[in-house]
Structures are given as C-alpha cells and as structure tokens.
Amino acid sequence: MYPKDGTVLVTGATGFIGKRLIKALVEEGYNARCMVRRHDVVLPEGATAVTGDLLVPAGLDPVFRGIDTAFYLVHSMGGGRAGFERRDRQAAEYFTAAAEKAGVRRVIYLGGLGETGPNLSEHLASRLEVAQILMKGAFKTTFLRAPVIIGAGGSSYEMIRHMVERLPMMITPRWVSTRTQPIAVADVIGYLVGCLREERTAGETLDIGGPEILSYREMMERFAAIEGKSVLIIPIPFLSLKLSSYWIGLITPVKPSIAMPLIEGVRNEMVCRDQRIRELVPIKLTGFDEAIRIALGEEKDQHGK
Numbered sequence: 655m656y657p658k659d660g661t662v663l664v665t666g667a668t669g670f671i672g673k674r675l676i677k678a679l680v681e682e683g684y685n686a687r688c689m690v691r692r693h694d695v696v697l698p699e700g701a702t703a704v705t706g707d708l709l710v711p712a713g714l715d716p717v718f719r720g721i722d723t724a725f726y727l728v729h730s731m732g733g734g735r736a737g738f739e740r741r742d743r744q745a746a747e748y749f750t751a752a753a754e755k756a757g758v759r760r761v762i763y764l765g766g767l768g769e770t771g772p773n774l775s776e777h778l779a780s781r782l783e784v785a786q787i788l789m790k791g792a793f794k795t796t797f798l799r800a801p802v803i804i805g806a807g808g809s810s811y812e813m814i815r816h817m818v819e820r821l822p823m824m825i826t827p828r829w830v831s832t833r834t835q836p837i838a839v840a841d842v843i844g845y846l847v848g849c850l851r852e853e854r855t856a857g858e859t860l861d862i863g864g865p866e867i868l869s870y871r872e873m874m875e876r877f878a879a880i881e882g883k884s885v886l887i888i889p890i891p892f893l894s895l896k897l898s899s900y901w902i903g904l905i906t907p908v909k910p911s912i913a914m915p916l917i918e919g920v921r922n923e924m925v926c927r928d929q930r931i932r933e934l935v936p937i938k939l940t941g942f943d944e945a946i947r948i949a950l951g952e953e954k955d956q957h958g959k
C-alpha cells in the first residue's frame with residue numbers, strides 16, 4: 655500500500671464526493687484523515703476527523719502533518735455565489751502553502767471537464783484556476799477532469815432529476831443540445847482510489863467520463879423514460895441562459911448560488927478529449943441508465959420513499 659502507513663488526507667470530506675470517497679478508502683484499508691470545518695460531523699467508522707478551514711491558514715499545520723498524499727475536493731459555491739471564485743482561489747493557495755510546508759508529495763484534485771478557452775463559464779474557469787494553483791505547488795498534482803456526475807445528492811444530478819420530475823414540458827435555450835459524458839459517482843470514486851494506487855497518474859491531467867456521450871436533452875428524456883414519464887422539450891434559440899437559470903433555480907431544491915453557475919456552464923461541452931485514464935486505471939464503467947437507477951434507489955433509501 656502507498657503511502658506506507660496508509661494515511662491519506664481528504665479535504666472536502668463532508669461533500670457529495672468526499673463522503674463517498676472516505677467510505678471507499680476505509681473499506682480499502684486506508685486511514686482517511688478527514689478535514690472538517692464543524693465538530694459535529696459524523697464520519698464512517700475507521701475515518702479520523704481533523705478540524706480545519708482552508709480559509710484560515712493558521713490552523714492548517716496539524717491537518718497536513720505527516721501526510722504523503724491529499725485529495726482536494728473543496729468547493730466554495732455552497733457558501734453563496736458572491737465571491738466564490740475568490741474563496742476557491744484563496745483556499746487553493748492556502749492549501750498549497752500548507753501542503754508544501756508539510757512536504758506533501760502528491761495531491762489528487764477532482765475538477766471539471768470543459769474546454770479551456772475564453773467562453774468557459776465562471777464556474778468552470780474557477781475550477782480550472784484551482785487546478786493551475788495546485789499544479790504550481792512543489793507536490794505532484796493529479797487533475798481529474800469530470801463531467802456531470804450521476805449520484806443522489808450531486809448538484810447537477812439533482813437539478814436534472816427535479817426538472818424531469820416536475821416539468822412535463824420545458825421551453826429551453828439551445829443548451830439542451832450541448833453534449834456531455836455523464837459518469838456514475840461510483841466510477842468517479844473508483845478513479846480517485848485508482849489514482850491513489852497508480853503512481854503513473856501523479857502529475858497528470860486526465861479526463862474521466864462515462865461510456866456514453868449524450869446531450870442534456872437525451873439525458874432528460876432517458877431519465878424520464880426510466881421513471882415512466884415523458885417530457886416534451888422545446889428549444890427556443892433566443893431564450894437566454896440567464897433567464898432559464900432563474901426558472902430552473904426556482905423548481906430545484908439546489909441552492910440558487912450553486913444552481914445558477916452550474917446552469918451557466920451547460921453551454922460548455924463536457925466530453926473527454928483524452929482517454930489515457932482507461933489504460934492507467936481500468937474500471938468497468940456504469941451505463942447511464944444503470945447509473946440513474948442506482949441514484950434513484952439511493953434516494954429512496956435515504957428518504958424512505
């Protein structure tokens with residue numbers, strides 16, 4: 655096992671991805687040191703909590719002490735839309751300084767897929783900026799670029815689910831034709847753990863995606879079919895993305911501070927350009943329909959529906 659003592663640091667441990675990653679790490683026999691901002695967080699048995707806030711650099715030394723490899727899963731959008739880029743930049747800079755000071759050797763960061771040109775949405779540009787800050791660090795950063803992730807509690811997934819379940823008819827801007835490569839959350843966790851095990855991923859930027867390329871329209875139609883519903887989608891070319899972000903924000907339970915930047919990002923195609931991960935970390939990918947069924951099942955278990 656690498657690192658030898660099996661201890662890895664997970665930042666963003668209370669998030670959608672973090673919670674699942676910790677569980678997988680503990681099951682694999684790692685000692686997951688989980689950075690949390692609140693004392694009352696319940697972690698899976700076998701995981702260790704360490705209190706820290708990446709915006710408060712003074713308290714970070716004990717968080718990183720003795721750490722060889724750290725996962726970076728921190729995302730500031732939950733704290734409100736205003737200034738999220740500044741908070742994410744600052745958090746990445748403080749993380750980098752603390753990790754360098756502690757002699758961290760590897761960092762694994764899960765960010766977003768999307769082209770890198772000037773048309774990138776604010777949200778994706780900010781995720782990319784975080785990658786660039788980490789990659790300047792003295793450690794080796796693995797930057798995994800992910801598209802829409804399918805799993806109960808994931809922001810993009812929950813927005814799609816609520817649209818399909820609540821709206822039999824949708825008038826949308828052109829973004830419904832944008833292509834993405836949705837991936838099951840279990841496969842994302844498989845890749846994160848796989849990167850920890852596979853040293854050849856150190857220092858690499860790698861695209862991860864599911865087995866199918868689908869437009870948002872196809873995703874919603876297939877989602878509806880799985881739930882035995884039908885959805886009529888009417889794209890209107892002149893409808894603005896901003897306007898649609900307001901009405902989608904109204905019908906989904908995802909906080910507007912998270913929903914709006916995500917919706918603005920749907921204009922950016924999210925398709926893997928690089929397939930090296932398939933050879934470096936070979937895993938059997940879950941099909942889209944199966945990923946939706948698993949997510950709906952998880953949702954039922956969580957809410958007893």
Ligand SMILES: NC(=O)c1ccc[n+]([C@@H]2O[C@H](COP(=O)([O-])OP(=O)(O)OC[C@H]3O[C@@H](n4cnc5c(N)ncnc54)[C@H](OP(=O)(O)O)[C@@H]3O)[C@@H](O)[C@H]2O)c1
Pocket residue numbers: 665666667668669670671672690691692706707708709726727728729730732745764765766767781800801802803804808809810811
């Ligand atoms: N969800 C998706 O569909 C998706 C798709 C592609 C890529 N990704 C990437 O996956 C990564 C994780 O996303 P996620 O969906 O798991 O995010 P999330 O559920 O919003 O979780 C964000 C985490 O960051 C923590 N955090 C925020 N500010 C912090 C600070 N100042 N110091 C320490 N911790 C802080 C939060 O802690 P608190 O609980 O204390 O707030 C929480 O644990 C992100 O980089 C995201 O870009 C996600």
